Amino acid sequence: MEVTNDFVVLCLPPPSEDDLLFTEKKNLLSRKTIDLNFRVRVSLTHEEATHILDLIVQAARILHLNEIELYFIGDHESGMLNPRNELESLNLILFVINSLLPGAQADEVGVLLMLQAETINMIKCVGAKCDGGIITEEGNSDAEDRLLQWGQDHGVKTKLQLAHFEGAGRGAVASEDVVIGETVLEIPESLLICDNDVYKSDMFDIMEMSGINDETMLLLWSMREISNPKSKFKAYFEALPTEFNTGLSFGIIALTNLEGTLLVEEILQAKEHLRNEYEALQCKLLSNHPEVFEKELYTWECYLWACELWYSNSMKVVFSDGKLKTCLVPIAGFLNHSLVPHILNYGRVDSATKSLKLRVSRPCMRGEQCYLSYGNFSSSHLVTFYGFFLKGDNFYDVIPLDFDTPQTGCGDWSTHMVQGTWLSRSKDPHSYGLPDPLLSYLRTTLKDDDVGSSTQIPGHTDLTTETERAVLEMIISIFDPMMKNLDMPDDDDGSENPSWDVTLAMDFKARQKIIISSVLQSCYGGLQLLDGIESSNAS
Numbered sequence: 001m002e003v004t005n006d007f008v009v010l011c012l013p014p015p016s017e018d019d020l021l022f023t024e025k026k027n028l029l030s031r032k033t034i035d036l037n038f039r040v041r042v043s044l045t046h047e048e049a050t051h052i053l054d055l056i057v058q059a060a061r062i063l064h065l066n067e068i069e070l071y072f073i074g075d076h077e078s079g080m081l082n083p084r085n086e087l088e089s090l091n092l093i094l095f096v097i098n099s100l101l102p103g104a105q106a107d108e109v110g111v112l113l114m115l116q117a118e119t120i121n122m123i124k125c126v127g128a129k130c131d132g133g134i135i136t137e138e139g140n141s142d143a144e145d146r147l148l149q150w151g152q153d154h155g156v157k158t159k160l161q162l163a164h165f166e167g168a169g170r171g172a173v174a175s176e177d178v179v180i181g182e183t184v185l186e187i188p189e190s191l192l193i194c195d196n197d198v199y200k201s202d203m204f205d206i207m208e209m210s211g212i213n214d215e216t217m218l219l220l221w222s223m224r225e226i227s228n229p230k231s232k233f234k235a236y237f238e239a240l241p242t243e244f245n246t247g248l249s250f251g252i253i254a255l256t257n258l259e260g261t262l263l264v265e266e267i268l269q270a271k272e273h274l275r276n277e278y279e280a281l282q283c284k285l286l287s288n289h290p291e292v293f294e295k296e297l298y299t300w301e302c303y304l305w306a307c308e309l310w311y312s313n314s315m316k317v318v319f320s321d322g323k324l325k326t327c328l329v330p331i332a333g334f335l336n337h338s339l340v341p342h343i344l345n346y347g348r349v350d351s352a353t354k355s356l357k358l359r360v361s362r363p364c365m366r367g368e369q370c371y372l373s374y375g376n377f378s379s380s381h382l383v384t385f386y387g388f389f390l391k392g393d394n395f396y397d398v399i400p401l402d403f404d405t406p407q408t409g410c411g412d413w414s415t416h417m418v419q420g421t422w423l424s425r426s427k428d429p430h431s432y433g434l435p436d437p438l439l440s441y442l443r444t445t446l447k448d449d450d451v452g453s454s455t456q457i458p459g460h461t462d463l464t465t466e467t468e469r470a471v472l473e474m475i476i477s478i479f480d481p482m483m484k485n486l487d488m489p490d491d492d493d494g495s496e497n498p499s500w501d502v503t504l505a506m507d508f509k510a511r512q513k514i515i516i517s518s519v520l521q522s523c524y525g526g527l528q529l530l531d532g533i534e535s536s537n538a539s
């Protein structure tokens, strides 16, 4: 800690050089003239503390940007971007404050406590926007009870219990109040299901000789292990669902309903890839070693089930030996996903206790569903690999745009994209809810050089109505056909209650239409704005 008489200096860590967005973050901080060292006067009033905290949060938000967030953040915007970024930012600030407190002088403690209380308050406000889900059933099945008991017998410590939630299957509920930073679930490293278990099995040598990669080995191993009565993980396997209902299991009517969306391509490509892999395995391995790979355990259906299990339930964890492994995590596998999660970062085994500790980044009250973040996934990724998507705003639902003309002097973005324009935080009417990098790319590409005939936009010396019109019309020309494709009537399966996949496909398509329609509406609104400027200029 650095203490200078009347000030406490609160330092946020600079962007890491290992961060792929290191340069972009440095540049953004410098464009916004944000310094990461904040001199906080010890005699601050509450109002002044709130103001300085606001500046600190703005800096922390930049440090936690991912690529999509960086694309959409405008240079002139402020305020919360999305719950994940906000929770990460506020937790970093809390960490910095908490690490200053033990060494603080008496007069510094007051201001630090004020900042700490305000940060916790902000974290609670982010959490208040989360829908905890509706419990449809309490109490567990025998298999779930056996798994929880097995966990307890093997050193799992938890403040969670199970419940069933509407539309989400099982989920975890806090059995007592859990405060920020507290561990809600602790699992010994030895209970994580990973490649170590494959290495110990009699299948390993055959698979290694056949050149099978680690992830496929895990799939093949789990396909047999699930029916091994002596498996160490019997209780885990017995508590798994018999069907996963992800996009990979969509039937033909559901896929037909998705026509016109990028999701249909994503699912078909993923499925084709898996089918090819399976067929290659059959030639290479399954038919040559029937004594190990028993025919009835290694059907295409079983292979697809195992893929769905690993895609929807696995986690990437750094083990105590420093190796990053994909693993199945008993009991943690009951946690559902949210865009306003309690557990954000869980990817490292604690080397002191040799256990994976899942800590909460926002409080979880007794009886409340405790959520995990599976990652910054779009709805299409969630549908394909997890079989659901979230009803609220998903910041990662973007529509990529391909342009032939190369970039010239308008940032380093190699691809462009849009998201629902209602998510834009820009107050400038000439942003039309669209991202800055896309607008500057199109403005440069479509610039009208005939300055004489152009009408300048008031307040924007560099913008003319002609160029703006060309930009908006270009975007409309891309999104109008997309909307028409999606406007085809839905093809339900003829029953009053369409099957789960058809319902999910129709819901997904409806969401895509809302996003595309928001882009079109914003562009048409922009054209009207330009009409108004031109007509007032003419009169």
Ligand SMILES: C[S@@+](CC[C@H](N)C(=O)[O-])C[C@H]1O[C@@H](n2cnc3c(N)ncnc32)[C@H](O)[C@@H]1O
Pocket: 167, 168, 169, 170, 171, 241, 244, 312, 313, 332, 333, 334, 335, 336, 337, 338, 385, 386, 387, 388, 389, 390
């Ligand atoms: C890791 S498991 C979580 C436990 C799971 N609900 C169960 O009953 O076994 C992941 C699966 O849970 C479901 N899921 C997770 N989060 C969800 C959410 N927010 N809404 C609906 N379903 C969700 C999806 O089916 C997903 O594939």
